[in-house]
Amino acid sequence: DIQMTQSPSSLSASVGDRVTITCRASQSISTFLNWYRQRAGKAPQLLIYAASNLHSGVPSRFSGSGSGTAFTLTISSLQPEDFATYYCQQSYNMPRTFGQGTKVEIE
Amino acid sequence: VQLAESGGGLVQSGGSLRLSCAASGFTFRSYWMTWVRQAPGKGLEWVANIKQDGTEKYYADSVKGRFTISRDSATLFLQINSLGAEDTAVYYCARIAIFGVIEGMHIMDVWGQGTTVTVSS
Numbered sequence: 001d002i003q004m005t006q007s008p009s010s011l012s013a014s015v016g017d018r019v020t021i022t023c024r025a026s027q028s029i030s031t032f033l034n035w036y037r038q039r040a041g042k043a044p045q046l047l048i049y050a051a052s053n054l055h056s057g058v059p060s061r062f063s064g065s066g067s068g069t070a071f072t073l074t075i076s077s078l079q080p081e082d083f084a085t086y087y088c089q090q091s092y093n094m095p096r097t098f099g100q101g102t103k104v105e106i107e
Numbered sequence: 108v109q110l111a112e113s114g115g116g117l118v119q120s121g122g123s124l125r126l127s128c129a130a131s132g133f134t135f136r137s138y139w140m141t142w143v144r145q146a147p148g149k150g151l152e153w154v155a156n157i158k159q160d161g162t163e164k165y166y167a168d169s170v171k172g173r174f175t176i177s178r179d180s181a182t183l184f185l186q187i188n189s190l191g192a193e194d195t196a197v198y199y200c201a202r203i204a205i206f207g208v209i210e211g212m213h214i215m216d217v218w219g220q221g222t223t224v225t226v227s228s
Binding site: 030031032034036038042043044045046049050053055087089091094095096097098099100101 | 199214218
């Protein structure tokens with residue numbers, strides 16, 4: 001199975017801050033990498049697919065990059081609705097696997 | 108475009124449940140579908156996938172032999188048997204969009220609100 005490891009596990013930030021979350025795969029997954037945001041008590045929402053493609057309706061402050069084993073999600077200017085948990089997920093092969101999550105908290 | 112799960116509840120260890128996910132607003136038969144679960148306070152765990160026509164199914168090792176994914180013309184199902192405490196979770200269904208004609212990359216682009224399964228001993 002492909003292991004997905006996110007860092008950090010949590011971070012504190014303020015509205016307007018630039019935030020970067022890293023995701024590493026245990027083997028190369030090309031760009032078969034998606035990012036999701038999950039607000040407390042809600043279902044996950046797709047943000048970025050294929051490593052760098054912004055999903056329809058997602059604000060442009062979100063961006064993704066990377067290929068192979070190393071990926072990043074960047075929020076250019078943190079908004080109140082962005083205080084949530086973020087997950088990366090590989091769709092390179094079965095079983096599908098998620099990172100353990102990165103919780104973004106208010107500083 | 109909507110997905111609405113139902114069928115969760117409190118069940119005794121060793122029991123069974125059938126979860127449903129009603130789809131609306133899109134051509135259900137054109138999409139792969141998936142179930143993902145989340146134990147209390149934990150991260151997301153992929154459970155199972157099913158192809159558009161039901162001919163291909165994939166399962167996580169943790170549920171293989173106990174869970175069965177299926178579908179009809181407008182509803183996705185998950186039959187869960189031999190439930191244990193480790194199956195206590197919110198169960199989400201999601202639609203899978205495919206990106207790239209060559210790559211065929213699977214993307215979970217629409218999610219339901221989830222249904223809660225609690226297993227008691």
